Amino acid sequence: MTILLPSVRRSTVFLFGGVAAMNTAMVGASTAATLIVSADAGPAWSGLPNAFVITGTALGTLGAGAVMARRGSRPVLLAMYAAAVAGGLIAFGAAAGALLAPLLTGMVLLGLGNGVAQMSRYLAAELYPAHRKGFALSVIVWAGTVGAIAGPVLIAPGARIAGLLGVRELAGPALVSAAIAGLALAASAGLPRVPPPPARPRLSLPMVATALRRPEVLTPLVAMVGAQVSMVAVMTMTPLQLDHHGQGLDVIGLILSAHMIGMFALAPLSGRIADLWGGRVAIYLGIGTLAVAATTAVAAPTAHTSGLPAALFLLGYGWNLVFVGGSSLLSRDLPADERTQLQGGVDAVVWLSSAVASLAAGVLYGLGGFALVAVVGGALALAPIALVGRRR
Template sequence: MQLDRALSRTSRRLIVTLFIGQGLALVALFTTVAISSIAGVQLAGVERVAGWPSTATLIGGSLAAYPIGRLMGRFGRRIGLSIGYIVGISGGLLAGAAMLLRSFPLFLAAMVLLGASRAAADQARYAAADVSPAHLRARAVSLVVSAGTIGAIIGPALTPIAGRLSEALGADKLVGPWFANAALFVITLLFVSIFLKPDPRDVARDIARHERAAATQPDRSAAPDAPARSFGQIVRGDVSVRVALIALALAQVTMVMLMNITPVHMTHFEHGLEDISFVISLHILGMYALSIVTGWISDRWGRRLTIGLGALMLIGACVLAPTNPDTLPLAASLFLLGLGWNFCFVAGSSLLTDRLRVNERARIQGAADLVVSVSSAIGSLSSGELMASVGYQSSATIGIGLAIIIAAATLASARMPLQTVEV
C-alpha cells in the first residue's frame, strides 16, 4: 500500500530525523562507555566494583523503560525523547561532578540516570516504526538501529580528545568525557525538539486511518480507535507478541552474556588489549552495521523467518566461540553473535509493532523494553558467575539453549494462524 505523497514525505523526513537524533544520542553515550568501569575503580579504590557502573546503568534502563513508554503514549514521542535527553544531560553533568568531587556514590547515581537516558533513546526505533506503513516498518526500525554504528565509531574517538582537553584545564583526564557526554546530549535535545515535528504518534494515527480506509492492512495497527488492551491481555491473546518478546529478551541475554565474558576468556590465553578491543569492535559492528540489510530481509521475507535466522546465527556464534581462542576466530564468532542479535532485535521490534494498535504502542513497547532491560541485567550479572563456576564453553552452551528456545518458539508460531482483532 502506498501512502499519499504528503504523508510519505513526512514519514521519510521524520525517519531521517530519528536516525540523526539516535546517532547523536549514541555518540554521547559511547563517548563514556569505555571509561565507566575505570572511573568507578578510580573513585572506589578497589577493582571489585569494576562492574558496578555497568550494573547501575542497567538498573536505570530497567527503571525508566516502562514509565518513558507510558509518557510517550500520553504526550508523544518528541516529549518522551526530549525528557530522556534531559536526563542524559543531568547524568553527564553529575558524573563529571562526581569525578571532580571524588564521590563514588554520586557517580553510581549518574550511571543510573545515563541508563535511563539510554532506555529513552532506544525507543526512537519504535517512533520510526510509528511513521512507516507495515511493509516498510522493519526498514525504518533498522535504519534507526544502524545509527549505533555512528555512535560506536565517533563516540570512542571523542573520548581521548575530551580527556586531553580536561587535562589542559587542570582536571583529571577522566573528567572531560562526562562533560562532553552532557554537551552532546544538549545538541541531541535541540535537534530533536526542533525537527521531530509533527509528532510520530500523530503521524501513526494518520497512517493507520489511511491503511484502514484502503482495506489492505488487517493487523492491529489498522484499528487506531479500538479500546487499548492491557499488557497481559496482549501477551496471552497473541502468539506473535509472545514470539517477539521471547526473541527480544533471550537474544539480549545470549548476546550480553557471551560478550561480557569473552574479554576475560581472552586474557586466559594472554591476549592483549589490542586483540580484545578488535574482537569487541567487530562484535559492535555486527550489532549495528548491517541493520538496513536486516530490515530489508524482515520486510521482504517476514519477521518470523528473520527471527529464526537470527536464532541460528546466535547458535552458530555460541558453538564456534569456544572452539578456537585465537583472535580472528573469536572476532568472527562475536561478529556473528552481534549479527544474530540484530536480526532478532530488528525483526522482534517490528513484529511487536505490527501486532499493536496505535493507542497501545508506546505503553506496550515500553513494557517490552523493560523486559529487554531486565534480560540485559540478568545476562550481565550472571555472566561473571557463570564464567567463574562453569567456564567459557559451558556458558556458551547455555547461550545455545536460549537461542534454541527462540528458534522453537518461532517455528511453533509459524504453524498457527495469525490472529485478527475485533474493532
C-alpha cells in the same frame, strides 16, 4: 513504489541523529565510569555503573512507552534527552570530586536518555506503511554504528579536555557525553510539533504484565530476551577470556569492534528481510546465526585471529536479526491503543535481562570457563524456537 512525504524523511533524519548522538554519549560515559569506580572503589565494584545504566534504560523505555501513549513522542524525547544531559553533567562533577553516589545517579539519568533512544526505532516505524516498517526501524538501529565508531574515538580528547580544566582525566569523557547528549536534545527539537494522540485507556503495570503473555507479544519478547541474554553473556566474557590467554588491549579492541559491526552495520539488511519474508523469518535466521556463533566460540575459544572474531561478528548479527525481526512484529501486530506501552514494556524486560546475563556470565565463567558460557548462551538463543513457530 511508496513516495515518502518530506515530513517523514525529516522526522526519520532527526530520530536517527538523536539515536546516533545518544549511543555515542553512552560509550564514553560508561567506559569512564567503569574505570573510575574500579580505581576508587576496587575492581569488584566496577560493574556498578553498567548496572545503573541498564536500570535507567529499563525505566526509560517503560516510562517513555507509557507517557508517549498520552502526550505524544516529541515532549518525551525532549524531556529524557534533557535528563541525559543533566546526567552527563552530574557524572562529570562526581568524577571530578571522586563522589560515587552522584556518579551512579548521573548514570541512571543517562540511561533514561538511552531508553528513549531505544524506543525511537518504533517511532520511525509508525511513520511508514506496513510493508516498510522493518526497514524503517532498522535504519534507526543502524545509528548504533555511529556510536560504536565515534564513542571510543572521543574518550582520549575528553581526557585532554579534563586536563585543561584541571580535573582528573577520566572526568572528561563524561563532560563530552553531556555535550553529545545535547546534540540528541537538539535533534529532537527539530521534530515537527504534532497534536497529542487521541485519549486512550492507560495500561497499569499489572495490565502490561498480563498483556506481555499474549502470543503476539510473547513471541517477540521471548525471542529478543533469548538473543539479548546470549549476546551479552558471551560478549561480556570475551575480554576476560582474551586477557587470560595473554592478549593485549589492541586485540581485545579489534575483536569487540568486529562484534559491534555485526550488531549494527547490517541492520538495514535485517529490516529488508523482515519486510520481505516477515519478522518470524528474521528471528529464525538470527537464532540460527547465534547458534553458529556459539558453536564457533566453543570450537575456537583462543583463536584471536580467526575463530573468535568470526564468532563475535556472528553473535552481533544474530542478535541484530532477532532484534529487528521482533521489533517489526511488535510494530505491525499490536493494536494502536496499546502498542506504544507494550513496546516499552518489552524493551524494559529485554534490558533487565541484560543485567541478569552480565551477572550470570561471570558465575558460569568461574564454573566452567568460556566454553560453558558459550554453550549456555547458544542454548538460551535456541530456546524460543518452538514459541516463535507457534501461530496466533
